[in-house]
Amino acid sequence: MAESILQTINSPADLRRLPAEKLTQLAAELRRFIIEIVATKEGHLGASLGVVELTIALHYIFNTPEDLLVWDVGHQAYGHKILTGRRDVFHTNRQLNGISGFPKRSESEYDTFGVGHSSTAISAALGMAIASGLKGEKNKQHIAVVGDASIASGMAFEGLNHAGVTDANLLIVLNDNSIGIDPSVGALKDYLIKATVGHKPAQANIIEALNFQYFGPVDGHDLPSLLKVFEKLKHINGPKFLHVITKKGKGLQKAEEDQVKYHAPGKFIPDTGELLPYDTTDLSLKFQDVFGLTLVELAEKNEKIIGITPAMPTGSSLKYMMDAFPERAFDVGIAEQHSVTLAAGMATQGFTVFCAIYSTFLQRAYDQVIHDVALQNLPVIFCLDRAGLVGEDGATHHGVFDIAFLRCIPNMSIFSPLDEVELRNMLYTTQENKPDGPLAIRYPRGRGFRKEWELPFEIINFGKGRCLKEGTDLAILSFGAIGQNAMEAIENISEKEKIAHYDMRFAKPLDEDLLHTIFQKFRNIVTLEDGTINGGFGSAILEFAQRNKYFVPVKVLGVPDCFIDHGKVTELQEIAKIDVSNLSATFISLLK
Structure with a gap:
């Protein structure tokens, strides 16, 4: 049996001492290490498996931590954590007093920016690059690794738009696997697919139009090719963009075949990927499923009901309505601001609009809630999933601020159910007696408390305890x-x-x-x-x-x-x- 290379890597400096021909073995070991830990400890799996080679190549060619590497969202950063001194504590990932599931500045000098929500990496890395220029650090590299779902967000475009008129030493690596947590959506996704399958993007290259030097597409699992292109990019100044094609879940067949389920699959058998049996017979339904199934039941009788979610159809269970009524249920991608104002526009035309959004992500659309919904007193119904403490995802994802930041908004009403029957009845109440203005319904992550939740609907007395x-x-x-x-x-x-x-x-x-x-x-x-x-x-x-x-x-x-x-x-x-x-x-x- 070959000697373990991974056990000798305690920092990227150790990694860079390896001969390049050893990196393929390291990639196999790193992928196996992630699989074995996540199989028993749980966590985000598919995203990190998809960027193993990319992670190794970045740390091998660039002089981290002096060169600054920013991971967008951070679901994909497990390999990064393992290679930057956290291998021996990786089993504590997402546990109380253990390491964070996301890059976190207080945890390591290699975590240059704290992340958890999408589409922040370009702006952060650009800020670092401009600051380095002001300090006279001309040779310092600044790299942002962004997924194809995240780069379609408005904030990512704002960063690209600004970066294109600077001389900042910035490299954006697009990790393109055509999926975020759910499959990516939108016109930009279609454009990237065309570039991937061989259409000449230079004919109308949106990236070059924004004044970036465009490179790729490159196979993200071909280490020699990655090393070659990064070595070349290291010596090119100004804004640069590398399009890398990867496969989410790479190296575990079941994770490749079901990328949505294996984003965060729970416990499984490492060798096969087979999910361990989880008996839900005596368990209550999840709040999100009560929401999703009830919405379908109501939409069957009310053609004015519309559902909207920003990139979380499975997580919010709006998928049920998307399957049943695809013309009245919309996944708009990672675009929380757009989702809220889209809902407002639909509400002006007499529709009963349910905007299903995690509490932590509604924070990203606060101006739209105030300016586009509440100020016009539009009856948009915000269904705030994952409200309250959410557990292992930690501080970036706790939905603990919504009561406070919504309560101060004129015209806004805020309801929270004691159990899933109350959630069901409030959804029914809103479409029977449409609220005079916006309403937030907040409910927690996880399972409810009552197995028999599908009871006859009852109207809830508005504003009454x-x-x-x-x-x-x-x-x-x-x-x-x-x-x-x-x-x-x-x-x-x-x-x-x-x-x-x-x-x-x-x-x-x-x-x-x-x-x-x-x-x-x-x-x-x-x-x-x-x-x-x-x-x-x-x-x-x-x-x-x-x-x-x-x-x-x-x-x-x-x-x-x-x-x-x-x-x-x-x-x-x-x-x-x-x-x-x-x-x-x-x-x-x-x-x-």
Whole structure:
């Protein structure tokens, strides 16, 4: 058996000491190492398998970390992490107190820019290149590795547009595999496919039209070719663009055949790629599937319903509607701003538009929410998936800010269901009684709480909360599915008859009639939310108390004023002290 090369690589400097003919063996070892770790520890698989040769070639030819390498999004950066000193801790990837699943500046000098959301690499690398020029660092290289889905985003085009009128020493490497998490969409994808299959792109090369020197396409799994072209590009000044063709999931047949499923497949058998059996018989459906299936059910009876998602049809489960009603369901690619304003345009024409978007990605379209939707009071329904703490993806993906940043917008309403039946009923309510203005429905990542969720529809009283449990001394006001933790915490307490629990349902508008009753009855109040304490649901309750001159003590529980890293959702809830055990302790202390 050949001696392991990977075990001798503790930094790119070690890599660069290898003879070039050894790199193919290293690529095989690196690919195998990623497969074996992810098979048992889980994580993002296909993207990193597709760029193994590209990763090796970049670190072999360029003098990282002095030369600055930026990975867009970062799903594909596992090989990069392993080659830059994190091989022996890679098994802790995405675990509590382990390394991050994405490049992170505080983790390594080789992670030049923190990423997690798409299409930021070009702007970041251009900023670095311009700064290097101002410092007189003429020979420093700046490389941005961007996927074909990410480069179609508006921000990527903004970066390209600016870079093309500079003399910045910038190399953009397009990692083209025709897929992001779901298959890439749009006219640019069609253009790239034509370039890939041999149409002469120079006849109308969009990249050269933006003043970049264009090179490629190059086979991204052909190491000698990659080394040759990078060596050439290293000595060319100004903005450069290399088109590299790769295959997502390369080296694991099942990952190549089902690139959507093997983006983040869960646990599998390393040798075959066979997914390990996961018995879902006794598990509730995921919130996203309740959304997707309910939307199809409603769309069957209401031809005015439209669904939109920015590049997450599978993750948001809008795929169900895209299959059933392709003419009324749209994946617009990684274009959150466009998705929101597109929804606004459709709403002006009398359609009931559901914009399905992860909470963390709605942050990228904040101006459009305010300017194009709320200012015109258009009834766009934002279905905010992955709201709250999301787990292993960490700080870049937690959906904890939406309550606070939406609550301050005039005309906006915010609803969060306690369970999947409530989600289903609110979707039904919105198309039966179309809201007067924009509405955000936020729901968590993962499975719900009720196996029997497909119950007859009921209208939800808009702006009204409900009492889940009567009590005498302490009132718990919960917002959303985190109320399930409160319910369990109360059951663990011997004096539970003293605790009342209210599912407030709406953070805006508040149920002020119910709040007056609560503040006049109880001597202690707790608010609970799976969102940031600053400016969130609890803040709304405190504002209500101040306006109405109530002096009842209110304890606000939620996500503290810090960025919370990665780990299991239960572990992160414990850090935020909104897990069942901490809630029980808090409630007991307040009863005393």
